[in-house]
Amino acid sequence: MTENHLHPSENPALEPIRQAIRSTPGYPFGVVSDSFTERYVSGLKECNTADKLRDFVNAWKSLWTINFRNPGETSKEEKSLVEGTWDVEAVFAAMPDIREDSTKTKDEMERLMAESIPHITAAIIAMPRAHLEAHMVAGHFGVPSNVAWIQLAGLVELF
Numbered sequence: 701m702t703e704n705h706l707h708p709s710e711n712p713a714l715e716p717i718r719q720a721i722r723s724t725p726g727y728p729f730g731v732v733s734d735s736f737t738e739r740y741v742s743g744l745k746e747c748n749t750a751d752k753l754r755d756f757v758n759a760w761k762s763l764w765t766i767n768f769r770n771p772g773e774t775s776k777e778e779k780s781l782v783e784g785t786w787d788v789e790a791v792f793a794a795m796p797d798i799r800e801d802s803t804k805t806k807d808e809m810e811r812l813m814a815e816s817i818p819h820i821t822a823a824i825i826a827m828p829r830a831h832l833e834a835h836m837v838a839g840h841f842g843v844p845s846n847v848a849w850i851q852l853a854g855l856v857e858l859f
Contacts, residue, residue, distance in 0.1 A: 710854070716771065721766070723762045724736075725760065731844070732844060733844050733846055737834070740760065754788045761782050764828060765778070767829060786821050787818060787821075790818035794822040798822045
């Protein structure tokens, strides 16, 4: 049987993802809620200084190693978050532009997201790829996001 036909919990290619999730402040988490994502979001909202943002990213850094669709692939911005080489001050300054109440126009935001590494990095912090993938799966199946995380990574110990 190939790795593509294995249950996620038996797929050795997913072990780095399981380890990454286990190393986050959100682990362990229950099945019947969205607590993993909610813990991330509430922690991010508390980042009102560049130092707090740095500490938050360091605590969750393994999250940016997770790519369910293409395990092992990360962007240069995700890699900088994992390695701690990102420009904390510039990214912190860009965070308000990423929020829904930003005063930037659509054209300005499109330009920044194409040209500005701090803005791209801020967007990756605001919505990590793994959270987006889990959210899409949860929505598709009508289940709490925690169920999607568990199923995608094969974290059967959480059932």
